[in-house]
Amino acid sequence: MAFIPSYWRETPQRYRYEGNKCIKCECKHDSKCDCETGQVFFPPRRTCCPWCDCTLEPCTIATTGKLLTYTIIVVPPTQFGDEAPYALGICEMDDGARLTAQIVDVPLDKLEIGMPVRIEFRKIQQDGHAGILMYGYKVVPNS
Amino acid sequence: MVGIVGYGAYIPRNRIKLETIAEVWGADAEAYKRGLMLYEKSVPSPDQDVITMTVEAARHAVKRAGIDPAEIGAVYVGSESHPYAVKPTGTLVAEALGATPSVHVADFEFACKAGSESMFVAMSHVKAGEMKYALGVGADTSQGAPGDALEYSASAGSAAFIMGAEQVVAECLHTYSFCTDTPDFWRREYQFYPQHAGRFTGEPAYFKHTYGCATRLMEMASMKPEDFAYCVFHQPNGKFPANAAKKLGFTKAQSETGWLSPWLGNTYSGASPMGLSAILDVAKPGDKILMVSYGSGSGSDGFVWQATERLPSVQKLAPQTRPQLDDNKVYLSYGQYAKYREKIKRAK
Numbered sequence: 199m200a201f202i203p204s205y206w207r208e209t210p211q212r213y214r215y216e217g218n219k220c221i222k223c224e225c226k227h228d229s230k231c232d233c234e235t236g237q238v239f240f241p242p243r244r245t246c247c248p249w250c251d252c253t254l255e256p257c258t259i260a261t262t263g264k265l266l267t268y269t270i271i272v273v274p275p276t277q278f279g280d281e282a283p284y285a286l287g288i289c290e291m292d293d294g295a296r297l298t299a300q301i302v303d304v305p306l307d308k309l310e311i312g313m314p315v316r317i318e319f320r321k322i323q324q325d326g327h328a329g330i331l332m333y334g335y336k337v338v339p340n341s
Numbered sequence: 342m343v344g345i346v347g348y349g350a351y352i353p354r355n356r357i358k359l360e361t362i363a364e365v366w367g368a369d370a371e372a373y374k375r376g377l378m379l380y381e382k383s384v385p386s387p388d389q390d391v392i393t394m395t396v397e398a399a400r401h402a403v404k405r406a407g408i409d410p411a412e413i414g415a416v417y418v419g420s421e422s423h424p425y426a427v428k429p430t431g432t433l434v435a436e437a438l439g440a441t442p443s444v445h446v447a448d449f450e451f452a453c454k455a456g457s458e459s460m461f462v463a464m465s466h467v468k469a470g471e472m473k474y475a476l477g478v479g480a481d482t483s484q485g486a487p488g489d490a491l492e493y494s495a496s497a498g499s500a501a502f503i504m505g506a507e508q509v510v511a512e513c514l515h516t517y518s519f520c521t522d523t524p525d526f527w528r529r530e531y532q533f534y535p536q537h538a539g540r541f542t543g544e545p546a547y548f549k550h551t552y553g554c555a556t557r558l559m560e561m562a563s564m565k566p567e568d569f570a571y572c573v574f575h576q577p578n579g580k581f582p583a584n585a586a587k588k589l590g591f592t593k594a595q596s597e598t599g600w601l602s603p604w605l606g607n608t609y610s611g612a613s614p615m616g617l618s619a620i621l622d623v624a625k626p627g628d629k630i631l632m633v634s635y636g637s638g639s640g641s642d643g644f645v646w647q648a649t650e651r652l653p654s655v656q657k658l659a660p661q662t663r664p665q666l667d668d669n670k671v672y673l674s675y676g677q678y679a680k681y682r683e684k685i686k687r688a689k
Contacts, residue, residue: 209436213433213436213437214436214437214438214439280387280680281387281388302386302388303354303386303669303671318393318397319393319396319397319400319437320386320388320389320393321387321388321389321390321392321393322388330428331390331392331424331425333392333393333433333437336388339669341669
């Protein structure tokens with residue numbers, strides 16, 4: 199039950215895919231970081247990087263993008279035991295936001311780096327047979 | 342003018358063929374196909390339920406409506422498979438859409454009629470001028486007991502409709518509800534699978550209420566079957582809606598666009614709303630649509646819709662219903678299906 203408050207606090211990003219965007223990059227440390235105006239962060243960050251104080255505003259990330267890389271989870275955490283083996287990937291969405299998500303609705307041997315994906319709303323896990331159900335985003339092939 | 346300003350449907354990709362189920366139980370697949378006019382059905386993945394399917398369908402509806410979800414004044418979700426026994430489906434849906442906190446939320450239940458019920462009430466709020474937009478959804482991931490006739494039909498899907506008074510894509514011309522107390526199908530508290538009264542679910546239940554509602558609604562509207570471009574009825578299997586359409590005087594051309602059940606199965610609260618969604622995907626301005634739901638227990642909600650000039654401009658703004666039914670299907674074995682639907686008894 200202790201995780202309920204933290205899960206609840208993250209609902210804007212889990213349910214509505216809310217990140218944030220640098221609207222005016224004022225970073226003075228070009229050699230140290232690669233942030234720039236317009237960059238979208240997901241999950242939302244407090245600052246673009248440790249060296250600057252740019253203005254960030256909330257935004258909803260794009261729901262379509264492509265698969266950058268993935269791995270296959272064969273020995274999963276207990277609550278995902280019934281799903282193994284399953285794929286976990288990093289995707290770059292059309293607005294540049296990157297997110298880590300489970301990749302579903304595709305056979306593992308059909309996964310390809312660069313494949314178009316889109317976000318779908320899914321159940322992520324449940325707290326046993328009587329606890330709460332936790333929802334959020336996964337990605338599926340965009341076909 | 343009050344009616345639908347945005348609509349959307351969602352169908353999971355998984356399917357199981359009728360033969361795959363019949364083989365396990367030693368049943369005659371061909372007899373079931375002939376008798377029920379069912380060929381395959383959709384199956385939700387373990388990470389899909391009424392909440393996830395409702396969110397997806399509702400997002401499609403918001404895209405077509407082109408509105409700010411914060412302006413939705415009510416979120417009503419009709420289902421007999423709400424994921425929680427106590428805790429609303431609608432609050433999570435409203436949160437995911439961005440409709441909170443100024444929103445009235447309720448979960449509806451009335452067997453397979455809960456979806457049309459939510460649409461009925463959502464539209465009434467808009468008609469009364471109490472809110473600008475209201476969302477009504479029908480969605481289900483219902484269960485059929487292993488080996489029971491329901492196992493060949495109980496499937497998964499959702500359809501969502503945003504009601505409003507501006508930018509309407511389908512105007513609601515008339516509504517009517519027909520209800521009696523008829524115990525043809527039920528699920529008692531704490532029971533996992535529903536039960537039904539066999540053939541009693543036919544004439545005194547489905548057909549009496551469907552005919553009663555459709556006939557009275559057409560009388561009220563001073564319309565005849567030939568005045569409609571399309572009709573859609575509740576679809577517990579393929580045969581019942583086909584027979585209902587024929588007996589009421591509708592042609593195959595009028596009924597086949599919204600007739601999804603032979604390849605989708607019975608999506609319960611989602612059934613006639615999803616048929617309506619498939620019709621709205623192709624309807625032309627001026628087309629009139631008769632929709633009659635049916636929920637065991639028993640009752641039917643009837644609507645006469647008329648497509649507006651705006652409809653064609655929104656049809657392709659979100660995934661359409663038929664392509665979701667026909668494309669990218671993943672066929673399951675009975676073992677996968679039993680695992681996905683939690684039909685396997687396990688150590689706790």
